[in-house]
Amino acid sequence: MAKIVMKFGGAALASSEQIQEAARKAIAEKDKGLDVVVVVAAMGHTAKEMKMMVHQLTDDVSKRELDAVLSTGSQLSSALFAIALQEAGYEAVSLTGWQAGIHTDGMYRQARIDYIDISRMEEHFAQGQIVVIAGEQGIDEVHNITTLGKGGAETTAVALAIALEAERVDMYTNVDGVYTADPRYVPNAQKLQEISYDEMLELSNLGSHIIHPRAVELAKKFQMPVIIRSSLIESVGTLLKEEVEMEKNLVVRGVAFESDIIRLTVGYDAFSNASLADIFTVLAENRINVDIIVQAIIDGLKPTVSFSILKEEFAEALRVLEDSKLSLGFSFADFEIGLAKVSIIGSGMASNPGVAARMFDRLRRENIPVKMVSTSEIKVSVVVPQDDMIQAANALHDEFNLEQALYI
Structure with a gap:
C-alpha cells in the first residue's frame, strides 16, 4: 500500500482543538487508502518551559539528561495526537523515536540519523493503524535517548519517508507555501507553485525558516517530493522537487x-x-x-x-x-x-x-x-x-x- 508522511510543528498542535484539526487531515489521507505516518514536534512553548525547569535545578545539566527531558515534549504530542485519532474512530498508535527504530549517533542535542529500522512500523500498518511518531529524537548505539536539534522533526519526517519509500512528505506549517520573500515584511511577495531543492536549500540557509536545511538536503539526496502547506487553511502549497518550471523566466526567484x-x-x-x-x-x-x-x-x-x-x-x-x-x-x-x-x-x-x-x-x-x-x-x-x-x-x-x- 502507498504511504505518506505528514509532519506537524508545535504551532499546529498548541491546543486540543488544533490537535483535532490536524488529526482530521491525517484521517483524510487514511480514507484515500494510504498508510499514514504522522511526525509531530513538541507543542508550543513546551521545550522552553522544560529548559526553564531544568535550569531552576542546575546551570550545569548533563547533555544526556537534558535530551531525556526534551524528548518528552514530542512524546506528549504524539500520544495526544493518537488519542485524538482513536476518539475519531480510527486505529492509531504513538511511538517514541526509539520505538520507531530511529538510530542516531551519540551527539546529544544535535544527533544525526544513522539508520531507521522500519519493521515495527510495518507491523502497525498491517494492523491498519495510523502511526504517530515523536519527532526530533532517536536512540544511539548504547541505547541513550538523543535529540536531533533544530529541524529535527522535519528531518525525521523526510528520513522516515525515504526509509518507508513513501510517495511524499507533507510539511504542515503556519504559512500556505513558499513565497518570493516573507510577505509579513515584503507586501508584494508572491507564492511559488514549485521550487527546486537547491533554491529551497539556499532560502533555508539564508533566513527562511519554513523548512530546515537538513530536511531539504536529505530530500534532495534521495529525490523525495515535499509539499509545504498550511495547517490553518486548505491550500495547494508549494512543491519541492529537482527541476521546476521557470515562472515568467525569472532569473531571481526569491x-x-x-x-x-x-x-x-x-x-x-x-x-x-x-x-x-x-x-x-x-x-x-x-x-x-x-x-x-x-x-x-x-x-x-x-x-x-x-x-x-x-x-x-x-x-x-x-x-x-x-x-x-x-x-x-x-x-x-x-x-x-x-x-x-x-x-x-x-x-x-x-x-x-x-x-x-x-x-x-x-x-x-x-x-x-x-x-x-x-x-x-x-x-x-x-x-x-x-x-x-x-x-x-x-x-x-x-x-x-x-x-x-x-x-x-
Missing part, C-alpha cells in the same frame, strides 16, 4: 533575509600562524555554522579572517575559540553586532551574468552599505546594517520584478 548576524574577526601576529583549515575544523567539530568568510592579508597589517555567525551561536563560538586559542595560534578576536544578511536566490542566475552588479547598484542607490559579500551559482548574499534589512529586501524584490510574477 529574496531572503536574516537579522542578528554577528561578524567575528580573528587576528594573527603573523601569516605563518594563520590556518583557515584549523580554525574552521575546530568550529565544525563543535557543529557551529559559519557563513560568509573573508580573509585579509595586507602588507604592514596583521592578517585577519572574518566570518559571519548567528547570534545564538556566538557565545559557543567564542568559548570554542578561547579553549583552542593556543593550538590555533591567533592573537585576538573581535566582533561586530547589529548586522543582517540579505540574499537573492535563483537557479537562473548561473547562466545570467550581471545579477550581482544589479544588486550592488540598487543597494548603492538606496544608500545601504555592504559590509561582506558571499556568492554561489544560485545566490548572492550581503551583510548590511540591521536597520537597513527590510528596506534592502523590499528594494531587491522590486529590482528583480518579483511582484510581477503571479503564483497560485
Whole structure:
C-alpha cells in the first residue's frame, strides 16, 4: 500500500482543538487508502518551559539528561495526537523515536540519523493503524535517548519517508507555501507553485525558516517530493522537487533575509600562524555554522579572517575559540553586532551574468552599505546594517520584478 508522511510543528498542535484539526487531515489521507505516518514536534512553548525547569535545578545539566527531558515534549504530542485519532474512530498508535527504530549517533542535542529500522512500523500498518511518531529524537548505539536539534522533526519526517519509500512528505506549517520573500515584511511577495531543492536549500540557509536545511538536503539526496502547506487553511502549497518550471523566466526567484548576524574577526601576529583549515575544523567539530568568510592579508597589517555567525551561536563560538586559542595560534578576536544578511536566490542566475552588479547598484542607490559579500551559482548574499534589512529586501524584490510574477 502507498504511504505518506505528514509532519506537524508545535504551532499546529498548541491546543486540543488544533490537535483535532490536524488529526482530521491525517484521517483524510487514511480514507484515500494510504498508510499514514504522522511526525509531530513538541507543542508550543513546551521545550522552553522544560529548559526553564531544568535550569531552576542546575546551570550545569548533563547533555544526556537534558535530551531525556526534551524528548518528552514530542512524546506528549504524539500520544495526544493518537488519542485524538482513536476518539475519531480510527486505529492509531504513538511511538517514541526509539520505538520507531530511529538510530542516531551519540551527539546529544544535535544527533544525526544513522539508520531507521522500519519493521515495527510495518507491523502497525498491517494492523491498519495510523502511526504517530515523536519527532526530533532517536536512540544511539548504547541505547541513550538523543535529540536531533533544530529541524529535527522535519528531518525525521523526510528520513522516515525515504526509509518507508513513501510517495511524499507533507510539511504542515503556519504559512500556505513558499513565497518570493516573507510577505509579513515584503507586501508584494508572491507564492511559488514549485521550487527546486537547491533554491529551497539556499532560502533555508539564508533566513527562511519554513523548512530546515537538513530536511531539504536529505530530500534532495534521495529525490523525495515535499509539499509545504498550511495547517490553518486548505491550500495547494508549494512543491519541492529537482527541476521546476521557470515562472515568467525569472532569473531571481526569491529574496531572503536574516537579522542578528554577528561578524567575528580573528587576528594573527603573523601569516605563518594563520590556518583557515584549523580554525574552521575546530568550529565544525563543535557543529557551529559559519557563513560568509573573508580573509585579509595586507602588507604592514596583521592578517585577519572574518566570518559571519548567528547570534545564538556566538557565545559557543567564542568559548570554542578561547579553549583552542593556543593550538590555533591567533592573537585576538573581535566582533561586530547589529548586522543582517540579505540574499537573492535563483537557479537562473548561473547562466545570467550581471545579477550581482544589479544588486550592488540598487543597494548603492538606496544608500545601504555592504559590509561582506558571499556568492554561489544560485545566490548572492550581503551583510548590511540591521536597520537597513527590510528596506534592502523590499528594494531587491522590486529590482528583480518579483511582484510581477503571479503564483497560485
